[in-house]
Amino acid sequence: MRTATPGIERIFSWSSIDSKSRVVILVSLLLICTIPQSTGQETITGWGEVESWTDNDLNAAVIHGTNVWVFGDFGTVRYSEDNGATWHNHSALGNADLIAADSLDDSMAVLSADGIIHMMFGLDADWEKIDSGQSGINGIAVTGEQSVVIVGDKGAIWQYTDETWWNRTTTFNENLHDVAFNGDQDGLAVGDAGTILATNDGGATWDYRAAPDADSSIVSVSYFNPYRMFAVSDSGQILYSTSPGGFEWQLREIESMDYETTLATTLSSIEVVSSSRILFAGPDGYLGLSLDQGLNVERNILPAGVNTSFNDHAMFDYVVGIVVGDSGVILFTDRAGENEDIGFEIPDYNNFGEFVEYADDMLLAGFIATVKIVVFGILLGFTIGVILAMLKTAPTSFKNVLERYSTNQIRGLGAYCSVIGLWLLYTGVSRFPELQLEGLEYIFTPVGDPRGFAMFALGLAIVAISIQFILADKKLSGPLFKVRPLNSLATVYTDFFRNTPLIVQFMFIHFGLRLGMRIQQLMEGTFGDPGIDGIDYFFYGDRTFLSAIFTLGLNSGAYQCETIRGAISAIPSGQMEAGRSIGLTYLGTMRLVILPQAIRICIPPIGNEMVNLVLNSSLAMVIGYSELSRQGKLMIATTFQIFSAWGLVMISYFVVTWTLALILRRLEDTTRIPGLGISGGS
Amino acid sequence: MPEIVLSIRDLHKMYAGGVHAVRGVSFDVHEGESVAIIGSSGSGKSTVLRCINRLIEPTDGVIELRGEQINTPSADVNRVRSRIGMVFQSFELFAHLKVVDNVTLGLRHVRGMSKDEAEKVALEVLGRVDMLERVDAYPGNLSGGQKQRVAIARALAMMPEVILFDEPTSALDPELIGSVLQTIRGLADEGMTMVIVTHEINFARDVADRIVYLDHGQVAEEGPSSIINDPKTERLQKFLSSMHEDEVPEAIEKELVDGNTGYGYVPDGKGAGPRVR
Numbered sequence: 001m002r003t004a005t006p007g008i009e010r011i012f013s014w015s016s017i018d019s020k021s022r023v024v025i026l027v028s029l030l031l032i033c034t035i036p037q038s039t040g041q042e043t044i045t046g047w048g049e050v051e052s053w054t055d056n057d058l059n060a061a062v063i064h065g066t067n068v069w070v071f072g073d074f075g076t077v078r079y080s081e082d083n084g085a086t087w088h089n090h091s092a093l094g095n096a097d098l099i100a101a102d103s104l105d106d107s108m109a110v111l112s113a114d115g116i117i118h119m120m121f122g123l124d125a126d127w128e129k130i131d132s133g134q135s136g137i138n139g140i141a142v143t144g145e146q147s148v149v150i151v152g153d154k155g156a157i158w159q160y161t162d163e164t165w166w167n168r169t170t171t172f173n174e175n176l177h178d179v180a181f182n183g184d185q186d187g188l189a190v191g192d193a194g195t196i197l198a199t200n201d202g203g204a205t206w207d208y209r210a211a212p213d214a215d216s217s218i219v220s221v222s223y224f225n226p227y228r229m230f231a232v233s234d235s236g237q238i239l240y241s242t243s244p245g246g247f248e249w250q251l252r253e254i255e256s257m258d259y260e261t262t263l264a265t266t267l268s269s270i271e272v273v274s275s276s277r278i279l280f281a282g283p284d285g286y287l288g289l290s291l292d293q294g295l296n297v298e299r300n301i302l303p304a305g306v307n308t309s310f311n312d313h314a315m316f317d318y319v320v321g322i323v324v325g326d327s328g329v330i331l332f333t334d335r336a337g338e339n340e341d342i343g344f345e346i347p348d349y350n351n352f353g354e355f356v357e358y359a360d361d362m363l364l365a366g367f368i369a370t371v372k373i374v375v376f377g378i379l380l381g382f383t384i385g386v387i388l389a390m391l392k393t394a395p396t397s398f399k400n401v402l403e404r405y406s407t408n409q410i411r412g413l414g415a416y417c418s419v420i421g422l423w424l425l426y427t428g429v430s431r432f433p434e435l436q437l438e439g440l441e442y443i444f445t446p447v448g449d450p451r452g453f454a455m456f457a458l459g460l461a462i463v464a465i466s467i468q469f470i471l472a473d474k475k476l477s478g479p480l481f482k483v484r485p486l487n488s489l490a491t492v493y494t495d496f497f498r499n500t501p502l503i504v505q506f507m508f509i510h511f512g513l514r515l516g517m518r519i520q521q522l523m524e525g526t527f528g529d530p531g532i533d534g535i536d537y538f539f540y541g542d543r544t545f546l547s548a549i550f551t552l553g554l555n556s557g558a559y560q561c562e563t564i565r566g567a568i569s570a571i572p573s574g575q576m577e578a579g580r581s582i583g584l585t586y587l588g589t590m591r592l593v594i595l596p597q598a599i600r601i602c603i604p605p606i607g608n609e610m611v612n613l614v615l616n617s618s619l620a621m622v623i624g625y626s627e628l629s630r631q632g633k634l635m636i637a638t639t640f641q642i643f644s645a646w647g648l649v650m651i652s653y654f655v656v657t658w659t660l661a662l663i664l665r666r667l668e669d670t671t672r673i674p675g676l677g678i679s680g681g682s
Numbered sequence: 683m684p685e686i687v688l689s690i691r692d693l694h695k696m697y698a699g700g701v702h703a704v705r706g707v708s709f710d711v712h713e714g715e716s717v718a719i720i721g722s723s724g725s726g727k728s729t730v731l732r733c734i735n736r737l738i739e740p741t742d743g744v745i746e747l748r749g750e751q752i753n754t755p756s757a758d759v760n761r762v763r764s765r766i767g768m769v770f771q772s773f774e775l776f777a778h779l780k781v782v783d784n785v786t787l788g789l790r791h792v793r794g795m796s797k798d799e800a801e802k803v804a805l806e807v808l809g810r811v812d813m814l815e816r817v818d819a820y821p822g823n824l825s826g827g828q829k830q831r832v833a834i835a836r837a838l839a840m841m842p843e844v845i846l847f848d849e850p851t852s853a854l855d856p857e858l859i860g861s862v863l864q865t866i867r868g869l870a871d872e873g874m875t876m877v878i879v880t881h882e883i884n885f886a887r888d889v890a891d892r893i894v895y896l897d898h899g900q901v902a903e904e905g906p907s908s909i910i911n912d913p914k915t916e917r918l919q920k921f922l923s924s925m926h927e928d929e930v931p932e933a934i935e936k937e938l939v940d941g942n943t944g945y946g947y948v949p950d951g952k953g954a955g956p957r958v959r
Contacts, residue, residue, distance in 0.1 A: 404755045577737050578774035578833075582788035582840055583764025592787060596778045673778050675822020 045301040046338045047287070047323070047331040052078055052087050058324035060101035061314035064108040065123040068314050070324045071098035071110050084314075084322040084332045093118045093127060101312075104142040104184065111140040111150060117160070121145060132158055132165060139178040141187060141203075149203040151176035151189045159203045170206050172197065178231075182223040188246055190218035190231050196239075198246050212239060212251045213261075224272040230294065232270045232280065236263035238294040256296040263288065263297055271313035273321070279337060281310035281323055289337055300337050349639035359635045359645065366631030367652050373545065373627065374614050374656065377552030381613060382606070384557025386599075389564035390590060391490035399481035407474055414469025417462055424459030428452050490561065497558035502551070503619050509551045510623040516543030516550075544625035548617070556613045560606060567602035568594055600671050607664035611657045618653070628652050684713035685748075687844050687875050688734065693743035695729050695899075703729045705899040706743075711844060716876040718890035718907075720883065722921055726899040727879045731846050734877065735766045748843070764792050767837030767845035772853050773829040775821035781808070781832050782817040785839045793840070807835040811865050827858035831865055838869075845869070847878040851885075863889075883910060883925050895921070 017025070052058065058072035069079045075092035096114040103109070110118045115134045118127050136153035143149055147161035155173035159166045176191035181203075189197040194211025196218065216233035223229050229241040231249075238252040238261075251261040269281040280288035280297065285307040287300040308325040315321030323331045349355045402410055431452030468480035497505070509515050523540040524530065530541040540546060571594050579589030599606075621630035632649035636642055688711040695704040704726045711717050719727045732738040734745060736752065736759050745753045752762045776784050785804035789795045795803070808814055811831040821829055830850055837845050850866065851859045863885050870876060870889045880886050886893060887910045895903040895918045903915045913919045 572772075572774070574770055574772055574774040575776065578768075578770060578776070580737065580760075581735055581763055581766075581768035581770075582836065583760050583792040584788065585760050588791055592791060593776050597776075600778065673822060674820040 044339070045303050046335045047300065047303055047306075047333050049303045049306055050085060050087065050322075050330050050332045052324075052328045052330045053089055054078065054328040056328055057097075057311070057326040058328060058330065059097065059099050059311050060110065061312045061322055061324045062101040062103045062108060062110075063314050063316060064103045064120070065106065067123075068316070068322060069101065069108065069110075070314070070322070070330060071101050072324075072328070073097040075112070076328075077110075078330075080322075083316060083320050083334075084330065087330065100138065100140045100178075102140050102142045102148075102180075104144065104181070107142050107145055109140055109142045109148045111137060113137075117148060117150070119148070130160060132160070134158060138176060139189070141179045141181045143181050143187070143202050144184045147184075147202070149179055149181070149187060149189075151179045151191070155191070155195075157189060157197075157203070157206060161202070166204070168203060168206060170197065170208075172208055177217070177219045178221050180221045180223040182225060186223065186226065186245070188221050188223050188229060188231075190221040192217045194218065194233075196221075196231070196246070196249060200245060209241075209246060209249055212249050213237060219267065220269045222270050222272040222278075224275070228272060228275055228293075230270055230272050230278060232267040234266050234268070236265050236267055236282075237261055238263070238270075238278075238297075240294060252294040254294065254297060256298070268310065269312050271315055271321075273315045273318035273336070277318050277336065279313050279315070279323075281313060281325075283309035286310065287323065287331075287337060298339065301339050303331065306331065349641050352644060355639055355641050355644055358639060359641075359648065362631045362635050363628070363648055363652060366626060366628040366649070367656075369545075369625065369631075370614070370617055370627040370652075371656060373548045373552060373617050373620060373625070374660075376549045377556060377613055377617065378610050380549060380553025381556030381560055381609075384553060385560025385564050385606075385609075386595065388490045388494060388557060388561035389568055390587075390595075391486040392494075392561065392565050393568050394484060394486045395586075396486055397482055397484045399476045401485075402472075402481065403476060407472055410472045410476075411470050414466040414472070417466035417469060421459045421462030421466055424455045424462065426459075428454070428456030428459055431455070494558040494561050497555050498562075502555055502616055503622055505555055506548070506551050506619055506623050509554075510544065510547035516545070516547030519543075519546045519550075542625070544620070544623050547623055548620040548625045548627075552613055552617055552620070555616070556609060559612070560609050563602050563605045563609060564598060566605075567598035570601055571597050597673075600668075600673065603664060603668045603671070607661060607668075610660055610664070614657045614660060615653065684715070686710050687713050687715075687748060688877070689744075689746040689749075690730070690734070691744040691746075693730065693733055693745065694741045695726070695733060695738060696741045703899055704733070704740075707896070707899070707901055709894050709901060709904060711875060711877060714873040714875055715891045716870045716874075716878060716889055717892045717894060718886035719877065719879045719894045719896060720881075720886055720921075721896035721902075722924075725896045727896050728848055729899075730896070731848050731877060731879050734846060735763050735768055737768075760792070764788070764840055765843050767840055767842035769830070769833050769837050769845065769847045769850050771849040773821070773826070773833045775824075775829055775832055775836075777821050780818055780820055781813065781824070784821065784832060785836050788836070788840050803839055804835070807838045808832070810838065810868075811835045812861075825858060826854045827861045830854065830862045834862075834865055834869075844875040844877065847876060847880070849879050849881060852881055881925075883922065886910065897921070 052070070054072065054076050056073040056076040058070050058076065060071045062069050067079050067081055068084050069077065071077055075094045075096060075098060077090040077093055077098070078087045079090055080087045093110060094112055094114070094116060096112040096116065098110050099113050100111040101109065106122045108120045112118065115132045115137055117130045117132055117140065119130060120127055132150060134150070134152060134156065136156065137150050138153070139151045141149045144161070146163065147159070150158050153175045155169055155176060157168040157170065157176070159168050172195055174192040174195045176189050176195065179187060179189040181187040185200055185202050187199045187203055189206065194214040194216050196209040196211060197206040198209055199206045213233070216235055216237050218231050218239065219234045221229070221231040226244040227242050229246045231239040233239065238254065239249050240252055241247070241249045253259045253261055254263060257263060263280070265282055265286050266284070267280055267282040267286070271279040273279060276291060276293050278290045278294055280286070280290070285302055287302065287310060288297045289300055290297045306329060308327050308329045310323050310325040313321060313323045319336050320334050322333070347354045347358060349358065465480060468478045472478060472481070520540050520543045527536055530537045532541070575593055575597070576589055579593040580586070584592065617627060618629040620627050621633070628649050632645050635645040639645065690710070691708050693704055693707045694702070696702050707726070707730055709717070719730065721727050729738060733740040740753055743753070744751055747762060747765065751757065776787065779787065782801060782804050785808060786797070786800035789800035789803055790797065805814065805817065808817055811834050813828060813831050813835060816824060816828060821832070824832065847866065851862055854862060859882070863882070866876070866878070867889050878886070878890065887907050890907050893905060893907055893909055894901055897917050903909060903913065903918045905914070909918070910922065913922055
């Protein structure tokens, strides 16, 4: 005795699979899981670690002429003459930590933690020492041949020019962390409490700029040009200003972080290398790169074994440069630090791995799209098929409908209909001249208003029918009353859909009737705008999707109708009599007695029909629905891998249809009635 | 005289091909009475029976159930049918449903009972036809006699005012007939109103209170069951004598069942009924 199990378990249940099949399934799953990742395009780091010959923390890096210099704790100095690939030792500049550096033209200045500034005027010149006499200085900027600006705690700003120190400290006494100049006049200083100060006279006077976030501690600023100013806070915010002089600052809503205003990591340095490219550095091994002014920030992969705090960049241009960090780490890049898969390699699609790398997303999208229309198409098609089959087998004739009315009522109806019919005939005929037909040979020429013909034909039909109504006798014996209207309706439908090509139906329904658009508008009116994702977009966001479902469903319904009708005819008429004899209605007997048996009989041919529907769904490409075949075409357009693309598409179709066939086979087994029919088993 | 349950007046049925199968049949069925309709093949017995619950629409005539005409377009045919049980020659059990579900289907979907209530009633009637041990079987796995008893239970469960039997035993093997006839006889003893179309002359004589003999679509003779022993009309006499020719003598039947092949026929449960040359 089979116990009834609910839902999907009737079709698939693990416990009902024999042990051999279980082993096959498990091995297949294992094989799928252990397929190695394609190596066509792996992501590797754009940074390479170079030997710095020191373990001291490196705090600052600066380009000076064709050389690049780095400075670190205990006066450590290293320089490179080949863009940072190899490094040379340089005698220490004092014993104090070197914490910041800057250069302008041929001048370079290094800030020491004890307030001493080491300067080099001219390339390959000697170091000169200038004592600022200050402590708690954090940032330095070179503003001219013999001038620098330094900023520090409690709002301290000092300007060195004409061999003299000037105190430019303003009333804003928050700690300042960084200062940056564009040329020798325009500068920015940033610090705690969102402080941004700007100068346009080389650092003599400073103005306060409104902070977009008064709680952030701005740690680094970059003045790229008068329209591109960027800063970062230690809480990961990116601040930017595009107004000349930096009057207005805003927090970047970072697209790659779902429009949050923080990168969710601590930042220590920003380096703007072109009008759109920005490099970020932070503690805990954070290196970031944005190609679009901070809208999208991608975290850079680090070389193996490197996980230090990064302090400063020095870039020759947007491609070549270095970044320095704690423990003497210097990373060198000659590809802008980008992870290597970002567009610097031309994929070779002849390599199957790389082709798959490119094609798998498209194939998956097409697969899902196909499954979507197939599932809905099958549901719709089966429903329509059952309804049509019931209409076709319905015994209701005009006589059944009309026999409860008196003869006079029927004649009255006939008279009323004949008036309508004659009016339609008259209107239709009077419109014939509008067709501007000049002879029978022009009958297919689409000029004028074809509705005239339609009204004429309809009128003729109604008059013919109403004449029979008028002539009706008491027994309703006229030929019209034997007509089964439901059957006729279904016959017209199935004949029409079975005798026209599916591809034409697709185009007629989508472009001619614009069914998808109409349904979409209807749904929009009811449920609102579908947006770009979510459940509402899934159902009515794509009008080709709606058209495809309906075309497939309507077409398949016409074919399934005949199959189901055949199965209904195969049920002995006694079953209907038995159902009716216990008082069930015709529809009740259909639903409870006939259809449950008929559907069981026609599962094999219906399965055929459903497989056909899957295969026919490929024609949805003609209306622009992006199902598997269309995706295949698009894949070829980019990769030219015709064999592989169509091969994969074909396999995908096979997966869908074969799964469907297996489900139906299983359904057939589980719904088989014991002791009924020749089944060759069970 | 008990109340008249079913009254048939001047019933005519003309089939589409022009065959006039029933020509003015009239008879009454009283409360608690069992009426057997006998007659040769093609005499219109089954047509009359099917006209009663309108599986066939009569061409003319009046059929009344407890004084209310039921063959008008305005009569609720489904309600009428739920008051009249029907048992078919070929059982017509719903093959996709278990025995118990066959019986509960009408109770649940016509009478509107809950599943539990319906099953209670179903088990009760299945007990009456002695089918309790097969309630979870599918009809395909039952023998013919068991099927027919389930069909009787299905009709009984609806608490009909009258049950129509359309040759209930003629599709059964001889050794299976007994249990079905026993069941019907039990119903008659309980006072169920029944109309039985049958070939079993002996059974008609034993069970039926009244016999209606149809010939060529007309009632040729009608009377108490004694008319079988003592037919008044020549036509019935002829019919009965032809029936007796077909009947298997008791002694031979015993040998048939025991498997004596000397008679050219062994009842293996698949062939037609036994015939002796």
